[in-house]
Amino acid sequence: MTVKNITPVEHRVPTEKRHARNQHRGGVLWFTGLSGSGKSTLGFTLEEVLFREGFQVYVLDGDNVRGGLNRDVDFSPEGRAENIRRIGEVAALFADAGLICISAFISPYRADRATARAAAGEKFHEVFVDASVETCEQRDPKGLYQKARRGEIQDFTGISAPYEPPEKPELVVNTNDQSIGECIEQLATYVRANFKT
Amino acid sequence: MTVKNITPVEHRVPTEKRHARNQHRGGVLWFTGLSGSGKSTLGFTLEEVLFREGFQVYVLDGDNVRGGLNRDVDFSPEGRAENIRRIGEVAALFADAGLICISAFISPYRADRATARAAAGEKFHEVFVDASVETCEQRDPKGLYQKARRGEIQDFTGISAPYEPPEKPELVVNTNDQSIGECIEQLATYVRANFKT
Numbered sequence: 001m002t003v004k005n006i007t008p009v010e011h012r013v014p015t016e017k018r019h020a021r022n023q024h025r026g027g028v029l030w031f032t033g034l035s036g037s038g039k040s041t042l043g044f045t046l047e048e049v050l051f052r053e054g055f056q057v058y059v060l061d062g063d064n065v066r067g068g069l070n071r072d073v074d075f076s077p078e079g080r081a082e083n084i085r086r087i088g089e090v091a092a093l094f095a096d097a098g099l100i101c102i103s104a105f106i107s108p109y110r111a112d113r114a115t116a117r118a119a120a121g122e123k124f125h126e127v128f129v130d131a132s133v134e135t136c137e138q139r140d141p142k143g144l145y146q147k148a149r150r151g152e153i154q155d156f157t158g159i160s161a162p163y164e165p166p167e168k169p170e171l172v173v174n175t176n177d178q179s180i181g182e183c184i185e186q187l188a189t190y191v192r193a194n195f196k197t
Numbered sequence: 198m199t200v201k202n203i204t205p206v207e208h209r210v211p212t213e214k215r216h217a218r219n220q221h222r223g224g225v226l227w228f229t230g231l232s233g234s235g236k237s238t239l240g241f242t243l244e245e246v247l248f249r250e251g252f253q254v255y256v257l258d259g260d261n262v263r264g265g266l267n268r269d270v271d272f273s274p275e276g277r278a279e280n281i282r283r284i285g286e287v288a289a290l291f292a293d294a295g296l297i298c299i300s301a302f303i304s305p306y307r308a309d310r311a312t313a314r315a316a317a318g319e320k321f322h323e324v325f326v327d328a329s330v331e332t333c334e335q336r337d338p339k340g341l342y343q344k345a346r347r348g349e350i351q352d353f354t355g356i357s358a359p360y361e362p363p364e365k366p367e368l369v370v371n372t373n374d375q376s377i378g379e380c381i382e383q384l385a386t387y388v389r390a391n392f393k394t
Binding site: 021051185 | 203204206208214218237238241242245246253255261265269279286289290291296378381382
């Protein structure tokens with residue numbers, strides 16, 4: 001096959017064409033919540049469910065960001081802010097490309113999440129993955145709460161550093177009381193209602 | 198529709214499944230070349246052609262990166278290296294998500310391009326958009342060469358700062374002698390041969 005009638009273009013493929021192709025809009029699902037609240041489990045499970053339904057979807061989390069894009073960023077207050085700022089910008093690029101980008105980071109500060117929201121504009125959906133410190137500390141899948149209690153981790157969110165819950169999240173999933181399946185059902189229903197074209 | 202039989206997963210959607218869905222692999226087409234060589238025009242035109250053929254494709258260029266992700270990066274040597282490093286990491290994320298990511302930046306230094314290649318691994322395809330300084334200076338679409346000649350821009354690639362051409366690019370398109378249409382034909386043929394599954 002050859003390409004015929006090439007006209008040089010100076011513009012991007014319009015977002016609407018991407019949406020029409022994918023049969024859904026692009027956007028950012030910004031998960032925020034304590035360590036152990038279930039952000040990554042919900043993120044990967046939702047990704048799988050949405051992918052099976054035909055969505056273009058991608059998860060950003062510590063695994064694919066900390067060692068790459070943000071490997072120069074430390075855990076100082078400024079470093080944490082820059083970490084979230086960059087993730088917000090990358091998530092916005094994914095949304096612009098027509099994908100649903102799920103970002104799964106504690107992102108404890110309202111100001112940082114506001115920066116991320118500003119990058120994606122109306123494509124930004126804040127999802128509060130709500131679980132109490134007690135619940136998360138009981139789960140403690142990585143043993144981090146234990147370490148934080150022993151003082152081996154400084155500035156640990158929920159123990160020795162604040163977590164500022166969202167004031168007006170687009171969605172709250174409560175993993176204290178709900179099963180993963182119930183939370184995923186709630187998330188998938190939200191995505192179908194808000195992203196399908 | 199409800200989601201049934203949810204099993205919590207701790208893994209990403211495998212790359213192979215994305216490829217099978219999209220009917221092409223993800224990857225990075227890293228355009229490098231002088232200002233005025235045609236990187237952006239070829240990038241946007243190729244994006245449109247590939248999109249029409251059903252590819253998932255997205256262009257990173259100064260428009261969507263400089264004011265966002267890299268707005269804190271200056272034009273010092275360190276800043277330029279960091280600029281390209283971050284773009285390389287983001288392009289690699291897009292490739293991991295199954296897209297063909299076209300990046301259109303001068304990226305004059307071999308070391309910086311090697312960093313970008315390392316981020317994407319074997320998914321990285323370096324495309325040398327080859328045009329002589331004379332050709333680019335004649336075109337001078339933004340009047341930048343004139344300014345550089347008058348000394349109003351410091352360290353302008355090709356005039357007062359070096360451009361290190363790729364030693365082993367995966368593809369060379371020569372915009373000195375070839376039309377945009379011919380270059381696009383060459384690029385699209387390359388993509389079909391190397392990315393279709």
